[in-house]
Amino acid sequence: MSRPSRPGGAKPASRKKSTFREYWESFFVALVIALVIRALVIYPFRIPTGSMESSLLIGDFLLANKFVYGIRSPDWIGIPYTQIGFHIPFFRTPGFRRPESGDVVIFKYPRDPSLNYIKRCIATSGDTVMIRDKETFVNGGAFPNAPHTQFIDSRIYPPEARERGIFPPGAGNRDNYGPVRVPAPGDTFHFTESNRDRWFEWLTIALYEGRRLRLEHRGQTLTLDQKNINRWEQFCQTYPLEAFRMDGEPLRDRVYTVKNRHYFLMGDNRDNSLDSRYWGFLPERLVVGEGLIVYWSWDGGVPLYRLFEKVRWKRFLMLIH
Numbered sequence: 001m002s003r004p005s006r007p008g009g010a011k012p013a014s015r016k017k018s019t020f021r022e023y024w025e026s027f028f029v030a031l032v033i034a035l036v037i038r039a040l041v042i043y044p045f046r047i048p049t050g051s052m053e054s055s056l057l058i059g060d061f062l063l064a065n066k067f068v069y070g071i072r073s074p075d076w077i078g079i080p081y082t083q084i085g086f087h088i089p090f091f092r093t094p095g096f097r098r099p100e101s102g103d104v105v106i107f108k109y110p111r112d113p114s115l116n117y118i119k120r121c122i123a124t125s126g127d128t129v130m131i132r133d134k135e136t137f138v139n140g141g142a143f144p145n146a147p148h149t150q151f152i153d154s155r156i157y158p159p160e161a162r163e164r165g166i167f168p169p170g171a172g173n174r175d176n177y178g179p180v181r182v183p184a185p186g187d188t189f190h191f192t193e194s195n196r197d198r199w200f201e202w203l204t205i206a207l208y209e210g211r212r213l214r215l216e217h218r219g220q221t222l223t224l225d226q227k228n229i230n231r232w233e234q235f236c237q238t239y240p241l242e243a244f245r246m247d248g249e250p251l252r253d254r255v256y257t258v259k260n261r262h263y264f265l266m267g268d269n270r271d272n273s274l275d276s277r278y279w280g281f282l283p284e285r286l287v288v289g290e291g292l293i294v295y296w297s298w299d300g301g302v303p304l305y306r307l308f309e310k311v312r313w314k315r316f317l318m319l320i321h
Contacts, residue, residue: 042066043289045106045116051267051274052118054148055104055320057312061296062320064106064289070095072288076114098284099124099263101138102146104291104320107265110208111226111279116288119265119275120146125184129264131177131277132159136266146268146321153271167280168201169233174270174277182281187258191241191251199236199244201280202256204229206246208283209259217243260284291320 043064047056056062066072075090099105099121109115123129123138130136133156136143156175157163163173171180189202203224207213213224217239224232244251260283267273276282297312304310 042292043106045118045291047118050272051269052104052120053269054150055120055146055268056118056291056294057297057299057315059298059300059312060294060315061298062294063292065292066289068096068290069099069287092285098261099287099290101127101143105263105265105282106288106291107282108286108288109279110282110286111229113226113286118291119267119273121263122266122276123182123264125182125261125263127264128179128181129177130179131172131175134175134270149268149270151271152269165278167204167276167278168198170197171277177277180264182264183258183262185258185261189256189258191244191256193241196236200233203232203236203244204280205258205262205283206256208280208286210285211256212247214245215239215243216245263287293320294318 043066045062045064047058047060047062050058071093073090073092074088076087077085101121101123103121104118105121106116106118109117122136122143127138128140129138134151136145157173159172159176161173161176162170166173166177168180171177183205189198189205191199191202203213207225207229215222215224215235222228224235241252242250246254246256262281262283264276265282266275266277294315295317297315299310299312302310
């Protein structure tokens with residue numbers, strides 16, 4: 001038996017969405033789109049230190065292009081601005097190009113990947129970097145300073161001065177550095193007693209590339225990671241080669257082959273920058289994106305009641321170069 005049809009064949013009226021639900025759905029869709037764009041294309045970043053002055057200032061808010069070098073998927077899921085979360089495997093899509101000399105690069109700080117840093121790329125894999133009396137040379141030629149590069153200290157450390165914390169050990173100081181070659185994919189490191197002075201440099205490169213390192217000596221085991229990297233030089237001069245392990249294998253039994261392209265980065269504020277001169281080479285796996293544009297700038301030294309002066313109006317929509 002068929003059901004009686006409605007007069008005129010009209011369909012039952014659909015239930016109209018409430019205004020609140022429409023607003024909520026629109027907000028949710030916009031939020032999802034914004035999160036996808038942030039994760040895959042554009043990355044917002046705030047300048048926290050003065051290492052890039054006067055090119056970029058403390059309080060500059062900028063956007064980074066994550067697309068140009070290839071999209072790097074998130075490698076950590078958790079509550080923002082906390083340590084609550086966990087790491088996950090990541091991948092990178094093919095990009096239009098790789099970081100080049102002169103690019104302003106945002107990256108995960110190798111000694112604490114939870115932090116993002118920003119520096120200028122000076123050299124890439126296979127290049128040789130040297131600094132003489134504060135002037136930088138790449139492959140024997142003078143590196144052109146960015147328009148706002150600055151030197152805030154008139155002192156010049158002499159070539160014979162060995163600055164503590166310089167990477168690799170013995171490379172000189174901030175003003176007279178190197179020459180140092182940036183590692184390239186395919187480079188091999190064979191650890192022996194005769195090249196003990198290179199162990200710290202090579203182990204640091206391996207750590208930054210994601211290798212697992214540890215010491216096993218007289219029944220004691222110690223993981224070598226970013227938390228104790230300041231003690232590695234001592235370890236490399238103290239412990240026998242047999243004590244070191246990489247990915248669970250004895251270091252003596254393997255030849256390490258460099259996997260990543262690497263980059264040498266420096267801040268434009270050359271005398272006050274924690275950069276590759278101090279922590280080493282940046283592997284491509286930690287590159288986040290290229291600095292694109294300053295969209296807001298806020299002078300923290302100006303009181304809030306002087307709001308008009310606190311905002312750096314001239315820096316709005318300033319391209320980063």
